[in-house]
Amino acid sequence: MLADYRLSTDDDGLAVIAALRERWPGLPTALVTAEHDPSIRILAAAAGISVFAKPARPAAIRDFLTEVSVTQV
Numbered sequence: 001m002l003a004d005y006r007l008s009t010d011d012d013g014l015a016v017i018a019a020l021r022e023r024w025p026g027l028p029t030a031l032v033t034a035e036h037d038p039s040i041r042i043l044a045a046a047a048g049i050s051v052f053a054k055p056a057r058p059a060a061i062r063d064f065l066t067e068v069s070v071t072q073v
Contacts, residue, residue, distance in 0.1 A: 001029045003029065003031055003032070004031075004032050006034075013033070014031065014043055014047070017029045018047070028068035030051065030052055032054060033054060034054040
């Protein structure tokens with residue numbers, strides 16, 4: 001799952017990922033963000049969430065999706 005950090009709701013991408021992982025533990029996830037606040041990366045790393053800085057390179061996202069697809073089979 002790819003989630004943007006800034007959402008149009010009261011929750012952020014980290015909160016949405018946490019909620020989805022409650023239902024589907026081990027769900028492969030990545031956060032996409034333009035935020036430069038280091039605490040976001042720290043929180044994501046602690047939760048095992050990959051982070052892509054905007055503008056995210058398509059090849060990096062493709063590599064992430066390929067990696068998690070292979071490990072989930």
